[in-house]
Amino acid sequence: MSHHDDYVQAPGKLITPVTVVLALLVAFAFAVAGYRFVTSIGAVSNLNDGYPWGVWLAYDVSIGTAFACGGYALAIICYILNGWKYHPMIRSAVVASMFGYALAGTSVIIDIGRYWNVYNFFVPSQWQPNSIMFEVALCVMAYTCILIIEFLPAVLEKLATFKDGFFKSMALFVAPKLDKVLIFIIALGMTLPTMHQSSLGSLFIITGYKLHPLWQTNFLPLLFVSNALLMGLSIVQFEVGLSSAGFKRPYEYEALEIARFIPFVGAFWLAIRVISLVVGGKIGYLFTSGFHSAMFWIETALIVIPIVMFATKLTPRKAFFMAMMLCFGGGLYRMNVYLVGFNPGDEWNPYFPSVVEFMLTYGFIALEVLAYIILSRLLKLLPKAHAAGAH
Amino acid sequence: MLDASLFGADFSRRDFMKAITAVTAVMGLPATMIPKVAAAAESDNRPPVIWLHFQECTGCSESLLRSSHPGLGNLLLDVINLEYHETLMVGSGEQAEKALHDAIVAHKGKYILVCEGAVPLAENGIYCQVGGTKAVDSLRVAADGAFAVISMGTCASLGGVQAAAPNPTGAVSVSSLVEDRPLINLPGCPPSPYNLIATILYFLTMGKLPEMDAENRPLFAYGRRIHEHCERRPHFDAGRFAKDFGDEGHALGYCLYELGCKGPATYANCSTLRFNDNVAWPVSIGHPCVGCTERLVFNTSIFDKVDIIDPTSPAWFPPTKVTPSGKPVSAISALGVGAIAGAALGFAAGKGSTLPKE
Numbered sequence: 001m002s003h004h005d006d007y008v009q010a011p012g013k014l015i016t017p018v019t020v021v022l023a024l025l026v027a028f029a030f031a032v033a034g035y036r037f038v039t040s041i042g043a044v045s046n047l048n049d050g051y052p053w054g055v056w057l058a059y060d061v062s063i064g065t066a067f068a069c070g071g072y073a074l075a076i077i078c079y080i081l082n083g084w085k086y087h088p089m090i091r092s093a094v095v096a097s098m099f100g101y102a103l104a105g106t107s108v109i110i111d112i113g114r115y116w117n118v119y120n121f122f123v124p125s126q127w128q129p130n131s132i133m134f135e136v137a138l139c140v141m142a143y144t145c146i147l148i149i150e151f152l153p154a155v156l157e158k159l160a161t162f163k164d165g166f167f168k169s170m171a172l173f174v175a176p177k178l179d180k181v182l183i184f185i186i187a188l189g190m191t192l193p194t195m196h197q198s199s200l201g202s203l204f205i206i207t208g209y210k211l212h213p214l215w216q217t218n219f220l221p222l223l224f225v226s227n228a229l230l231m232g233l234s235i236v237q238f239e240v241g242l243s244s245a246g247f248k249r250p251y252e253y254e255a256l257e258i259a260r261f262i263p264f265v266g267a268f269w270l271a272i273r274v275i276s277l278v279v280g281g282k283i284g285y286l287f288t289s290g291f292h293s294a295m296f297w298i299e300t301a302l303i304v305i306p307i308v309m310f311a312t313k314l315t316p317r318k319a320f321f322m323a324m325m326l327c328f329g330g331g332l333y334r335m336n337v338y339l340v341g342f343n344p345g346d347e348w349n350p351y352f353p354s355v356v357e358f359m360l361t362y363g364f365i366a367l368e369v370l371a372y373i374i375l376s377r378l379l380k381l382l383p384k385a386h387a388a389g390a391h
Numbered sequence: 392m393l394d395a396s397l398f399g400a401d402f403s404r405r406d407f408m409k410a411i412t413a414v415t416a417v418m419g420l421p422a423t424m425i426p427k428v429a430a431a432a433e434s435d436n437r438p439p440v441i442w443l444h445f446q447e448c449t450g451c452s453e454s455l456l457r458s459s460h461p462g463l464g465n466l467l468l469d470v471i472n473l474e475y476h477e478t479l480m481v482g483s484g485e486q487a488e489k490a491l492h493d494a495i496v497a498h499k500g501k502y503i504l505v506c507e508g509a510v511p512l513a514e515n516g517i518y519c520q521v522g523g524t525k526a527v528d529s530l531r532v533a534a535d536g537a538f539a540v541i542s543m544g545t546c547a548s549l550g551g552v553q554a555a556a557p558n559p560t561g562a563v564s565v566s567s568l569v570e571d572r573p574l575i576n577l578p579g580c581p582p583s584p585y586n587l588i589a590t591i592l593y594f595l596t597m598g599k600l601p602e603m604d605a606e607n608r609p610l611f612a613y614g615r616r617i618h619e620h621c622e623r624r625p626h627f628d629a630g631r632f633a634k635d636f637g638d639e640g641h642a643l644g645y646c647l648y649e650l651g652c653k654g655p656a657t658y659a660n661c662s663t664l665r666f667n668d669n670v671a672w673p674v675s676i677g678h679p680c681v682g683c684t685e686r687l688v689f690n691t692s693i694f695d696k697v698d699i700i701d702p703t704s705p706a707w708f709p710p711t712k713v714t715p716s717g718k719p720v721s722a723i724s725a726l727g728v729g730a731i732a733g734a735a736l737g738f739a740a741g742k743g744s745t746l747p748k749e
Contacts, residue, residue: 018738027729209655209699238739245742289700320743345702349712355724362731 028364050348105161
């Protein structure tokens with residue numbers, strides 16, 4: 001949109017100790033991914049036929065895309081709830097979302113055993129439209145494209161500042177046209193996460209009894225989509241806090257206003273969670289399932305405490321730490337559904353990720369952070385600083 | 392020689408060995424053990440057995456009487472020395488009471504006490520008395536002198552229908568009252584008689600109690616779930632369920648899980664051993680398993696679907712776990728992986744604590 005003056009580049013050099021460490025992690029992950037492709041998935045991971053989905057799908061896809069819902073949450077606030085004054089924060093959120101989703105897709109390709117068949121996904125005659133997994137894959141791919149388009153204005157702005165030549169004339173030609181159609185892209189971009197985030201939950205309805213009763217419920221799609229919104233809102237808090245502290249910029253106090261949505265979304269999620277347990281007759285499992293009951297209570301505490309704290313008076317520091325806790329709680333909920341509560345049968349147990357699986361996931365996280373830092377320093381992504389309380 | 396003299400002329404050595412072979416199989420012992428089991432059954436060292444009835448329906452005794460393998464009913468009476476059994480013995484009144492008392496004194500520390508039924512504790516246990524003695528008292532006296540106590544049936548093992556809410560008599564299981572004596576639970580409503588015979592013969596043959604699970608149930612009979620051995624299991628795995636009694640799926644013999652079958656949560660050998668001379672069992676005649684060997688029976692509706700907590704493959708599938716799966720996680724690599732995550736979190740937390748407090 002045409003609020004170009006709202007954004008600035010982050011200060012600082014591209015090569016710093018932090019970016020170097022991140023780059024090393026990324027390089028290691030790429031080496032690991034390369035090793036996986038020349039050997040096999042069994043050579044690097046602890047996956048088996050009972051656990052075809054390990055930490056790569058549980059973290060990179062399920063939790064990673066929920067972290068990447070910052071763009072989704074902000075888009076809802078800006079465009080549906082008409083919170084236009086929060087719009088300056090959206091670019092950085094979209095960048096984080098873009099990398100979250102793109103890496104989720106990449107992770108799936110690494111995780112697929114017969115990755116050479118993946119081209120079939122682009123052949124409509126090979127589609128199986130009744131499949132939940134197909135819906136997730138299509139939505140994730142489409143949403144990644146949409147995030148890239150949403151991010152394009154920042155790139156075009158940069159290209160327009162180049163000296164005369166092809167890039168500048170192209171940028172000047174494309175930018176106004178993109179500006180006109182962008183609102184439709186954004187509308188589509190708000191539909192897609194709603195669809196596939198709920199499908200990420202539906203995927204585990206169809207695992208039936210393999211998922212522990214504490215998590216197995218027909219409310220899973222609703223729980224996952226509201227959990228995505230909750231995690232999207234908290235990752236915005238986390239991002240604003242970390243970029244303010246990391247780039248040594250003044251804190252964006254609008255973020256604290258956005259945080260007031262968290263108790264409402266959180267209460268909604270909790271209500272559905274409680275209803276699903278009561279209606280399903282699962283209350284007995286809250287205390288009787290040993291390890292699983294403990295995981296349930298840790299997850300619930302990590303979500304309830306920050307939700308309550310967000311309803312009280314907020315300071316930037318408090319919002320940052322509570323958001324961190326909520327990210328953990330929301331992430332743990334997804335981890336519990338995808339791995340902890342999932343039991344395909346004793347002959348496949350136990351599954352615990354190998355070091356290589358961890359390193360690849362770490363590398364992906366490092367890549368997201370690294371890309372965020374580099375792009376913020378190259379392009380105008382961050383909201384322009386202004387005196388606190390000036391708005 | 393028990394095999395000829397006590398079973399009569401028409402019970403041949405061949406019939407005897409057939410019965411012993413069957414019982415050896417129930418215990419899960421190899422065929423090489425058959426001679427030892429036969430020797431144990433033939434010996435004159437018949438263990439004295441005292442059988443007490445509390446709050447029960449005598450279904451467990453009825454089940455025992457109907458064990459119709461050739462001679463197994465007889466075998467029980469001849470392999471063991473049944474000193475006292477209210478339903479089976481001829482004596483009554485004071486004569487019977489005296490028999491019980493004499494048996495406890497004569498075989499002190501050597502007899503096996505088999506209990507059937509739950510014990511009421513409400514209002515000092517007045518709800519079940521035999522000859523003016525309360526159930527809880529006769530149990531205490533009999534258990535004190537026993538070598539081992541076998542709880543026969545669900546009521547004695549787990550409390551059963553008597554202990555179900557609202558439990559007006561305050562009934563509890565025999566097992567919960569017996570301390571400092573070896574205890575074996577054989578739950579089931581009724582339990583298979585062969586599980587009792589096999590338990591006693593196991594003891595006679597091996598000189599020790601069989602291996603048991605956390606509920607004190609012998610693993611040879613209660614080591615696997617109904618669901619792992621069920622003839623309808625392929626229908627479950629294929630997603631073919633009877634949805635209603637008498638519907639098409641029911642007529643075609645589909646899985647009864649959706650009608651409330653508790654097989655996936657019930658440890659028992661009904662599906663392999665069966666009842667009525669190894670012919671039928673509830674699931675084979677179209678009724679869902681009610682889970683009578685588990686605590687859920689009488690506490691859950693027969694028609695409620697049970698949650699499957701630890702899914703297991705059918706027992707006839709080949710094992711998939713050849714070696715411990717996965718690459719070993721060494722302490723150093725675990726430390727490294729944890730350190731990276733911890734460092735990242737510490738970094739974020741450190742940055743966060745520089746944020747303004749206002």
